[in-house]
Amino acid sequence: MITQATIFAGTNTDEPDVLRSLTQNIDRFGRERIDAKAIDREHRIPRELLREAAVLGLFGLSIPEEHGGAGFSLSGVCTAIAALARWDRSLATTVGLHLGLGTRPLVAFGSAALRERYLPDLAAGSKIAAFATTEPAAGSDLSAIRTTATATATATEMATETATATATNELAEANALIVRGDKIYVTNGGLASVVTITASTPSLGGARRGHSLLLLEREDKGVDVGPEESKLGLRGSSTVPLYFDDVRVPMSRVIGEPGKGMSHLEHVLAWGRTAMAAGCTGAARTALMSAVEYVTARVQFGKRLAELDVVKAQVAKMAALCFSMEALVSAVGLVADDPDRLLRRSISAKVFASESDWTVVDMALQLHGGSGFIEETPMPMLLRDARITRIFEGANDVLLVHAGTIEIAQPDTRPDFVEDASPRGALAQQANAFHRRVREKLEALKAAHGLRLLRRHLDIHALGRLVVLRDACDAAVARAIAEGSDSAHSLAQFFLDGAQVEAKMHLEPCPPLEGVRTIAGSVYAEVVG
């Protein structure tokens, strides 16, 4: 049993040997201590296992050293989450949520007083963090948030005058916000001692935009935790509704600038999306390894399945997807300090990793034959756990429209890869050509529709698909060039070939919008009259 104290004390770098050590420790922890099937069966992670994860230092990875954490970058956090997700997705989700959405608001935007008060316990894992934004009427449309935090008159004046989150003087403590509303699908909600919520605060921040991030404690009077949801997957992670009935929250617990919650949220969600995408890479690797073990052992028609070309092609596709997912998630980590690129890349990574995870797990299950349908194998749980990733942290279709819209507003630019005479040069040439085709498609759409393009969601959705594929190709090529091995080259080339085929569907004109609307209208009329 692992009992060593936090292994990263004293370092705030993501040096390769530190990350290697981290991964090895998580692997040992997973092998010796995690029973994923028991977690899935019992719909809970044992408290003792959470304590051991805390002792290992997992809950403090992203928290600054000065507050007792390891001070890891987004890249380091992703490495840890990917490693953990290889062993159990529920635990990876619990830790990932804590490191991303749970504590990132405090780390990035919290006042010094808030950070000093809450981060040490959160880093030690003696307290777990949650994040609550979804409501019954506000899913992807966060502007529909109904939870309100109403300030007293004095508090309003103070927030308007200071417009900062560091106002922690006596006046601030004497004044409070009254929070009312409901949140649903709160990951970690049943375990958390603290939760960051988004609330409508029209009276704060000069009446502009009017949403703020607030820190609530589980013990605050008026906070009620609902029952655990019964879920398709991630059964060991906690998902509950939270109810706020006139909860009095001191003004000092506003995180960041009052009234600017939505703009803070953009950064926080980018972190959360990326950590989630990292989990997808770990789970997909587990599925690939399980499939390879199966096909190399299983004999049919006098041959091992692994010897059949049809099986080899499927294993190659799964491996190429894993390679490219990992490359794209790593690429997000490299731009973590650039808000614009972080937003773009995190969207691409989330969409691509969640869809690839689903594809890889589904293919792995298929290769297991009938046994893949039996709960005794890891495949059903992997499939169930993967499904939510295309929905939470931003539904993929919404994110694709967002990716397309961002590209229209501000086309992405990057220096071309160097096209030398080496095999890597050929990969570079293909990636550069793909960039140009996406750009040409964008220009053609703008020329054809002008500003009305922004109302053509099918076109924007298709453009978003191209952006995601382009970013994944870039990442795969960059990884192949950096690694320099024949194996990396083959994986990137295999992925690029498949991506080009998929891109053709989106580069060709969409089905006419009116045709789509007519068909949908007929179906709706048939079903609901």
Next chain:
Amino acid sequence: MEANQSHNLDEKILRVIAELSLVRLADIKPTDRLREDLGMDSVASMELLSALAEEFDLEVEMEEAMAITTVDGVMEMAKKRLLAA
């Protein structure tokens, strides 16, 4: 354009801005900057102009729209297009 027509148009435009920026209609001033004052990033600003183009059946070039940064600018663009129609 008559004064009362112009006033009605201004109000209609302000309503669309209020809806998309989540800022109360009464709080929006003509001199407000879309990004800095109303919190609309480049994507939200373009969605606003796109909504106006659809609402008033305006033909607007993407580049021209992207150059508009204030509420005043939005109203001038809309009026110019409507007068030319």
